[in-house]
Amino acid sequence: MSNWLGLSGRTAVVTGAGGGIGKAVAMELSAAGVHCYLLDRSADLVDAAVSEVTQSGGSATGAVCDVTDESAIEKLAKSITKCDILVNAAGLVRPGALADLQTAEWDALLKVNLTGYFLMARAFTPHLVASGNGSMVHIASISSTNPQGSSGAYSVSKAGVVIMSKQLAFELGAKGVRSNTVSPGLVRTPMTEAYYQVGDVAQRRDAAVPIGRVAKPEDIADVVTFLTSDRARYVTGADIVADGGFAQTLMSSVPRPGFGD
Ligand SMILES: NC(=O)c1ccc[n+]([C@@H]2O[C@H](COP(=O)([O-])OP(=O)(O)OC[C@H]3O[C@@H](n4cnc5c(N)ncnc54)[C@H](O)[C@@H]3O)[C@@H](O)[C@H]2O)c1
Numbered sequence: 001m002s003n004w005l006g007l008s009g010r011t012a013v014v015t016g017a018g019g020g021i022g023k024a025v026a027m028e029l030s031a032a033g034v035h036c037y038l039l040d041r042s043a044d045l046v047d048a049a050v051s052e053v054t055q056s057g058g059s060a061t062g063a064v065c066d067v068t069d070e071s072a073i074e075k076l077a078k079s080i081t082k083c084d085i086l087v088n089a090a091g092l093v094r095p096g097a098l099a100d101l102q103t104a105e106w107d108a109l110l111k112v113n114l115t116g117y118f119l120m121a122r123a124f125t126p127h128l129v130a131s132g133n134g135s136m137v138h139i140a141s142i143s144s145t146n147p148q149g150s151s152g153a154y155s156v157s158k159a160g161v162v163i164m165s166k167q168l169a170f171e172l173g174a175k176g177v178r179s180n181t182v183s184p185g186l187v188r189t190p191m192t193e194a195y196y197q198v199g200d201v202a203q204r205r206d207a208a209v210p211i212g213r214v215a216k217p218e219d220i221a222d223v224v225t226f227l228t229s230d231r232a233r234y235v236t237g238a239d240i241v242a243d244g245g246f247a248q249t250l251m252s253s254v255p256r257p258g259f260g261d
Pocket residue numbers: 015016017018019020021022039040041042045065066067068088089090091092112116139140141142183184185186187188189190191192
């Protein structure tokens with residue numbers, strides 16, 4: 001069982017690798033013997049991720065790459081000789097109700113969270129096809145099916161990522177490339193850390209999740225790692241929800257006298 005995943009010797013490109021989920025994915029893939037290209041938008045974030053992976057015994061190369069920069073992505077894809085795995089995890093969230101949202105804010109978020117995923121998928125598809133068992137995993141969100149209020153185009157971007165992945169699965173299946181999304185619920189990462197610093201938000205968030213706690217980035221990285229491996233060889237076009245049951249709590253939020261508490 002020590003090499004159950006069978007990922008040793010493969011190469012992965014991970015975006016958002018300086019962040020919570022991206023870095024956890026990089027740590028798990030590298031621990032499984034995968035050489036990881038770690039991409040993020042600043043040298044500080046990239047360097048920190050590379051040293052964390054290498055200090056734990058993994059193999060990694062860093063690259064500063066903004067996922068909205070089409071030519072930088074194309075150049076990077078051409079400079080890499082091999083890629084079996086692509087993990088799209090670069091993303092952001094910004095506040096704003098749709099009725100008041102500026103067009104520029106709408107465009108800016110979609111450019112990173114949706115177009116950025118597309119640009120990466122398109123640029124690395126030739127490598128994934130050449131691999132013979134290529135796998136893309138895109139981090140979506142349960143907000144792709146549950147509108148996340150006051151978050152501008154965030155939910156729209158995630159819904160777009162889910163259907164983009166399904167289309168890629170259809171188009172690339174015969175070429176030996178799988179495409180899946182992982183939809184996390186609540187995860188404590190640099191993106192969300194500020195919320196947890198306010199009052200009793202951390203406890204209230206833990207209590208809102210049936211499993212009893214908000215996710216750690218590793219909870220999501222485990223699912224991603226499985227999907228990248230041949231153990232998931234018959235899984236493509238799927239959206240795997242990893243939310244501790246949080247999206248199943250809707251019917252329990254309404255009063256129903258005589259039925260439990
Ligand atoms: N944290 C959560 O609760 C949660 C829940 C569901 C989905 N997600 C999604 O998971 C993914 C990872 O989020 P996270 O929580 O680890 O956030 P994070 O902020 O910790 O990491 C995201 C990383 O993406 C990078 N990034 C942002 N814009 C970029 C750009 N233009 N080019 C290159 N890199 C860029 C950031 O620098 C950051 O390091 C995101 O797509 C996010 O929407 C997060």
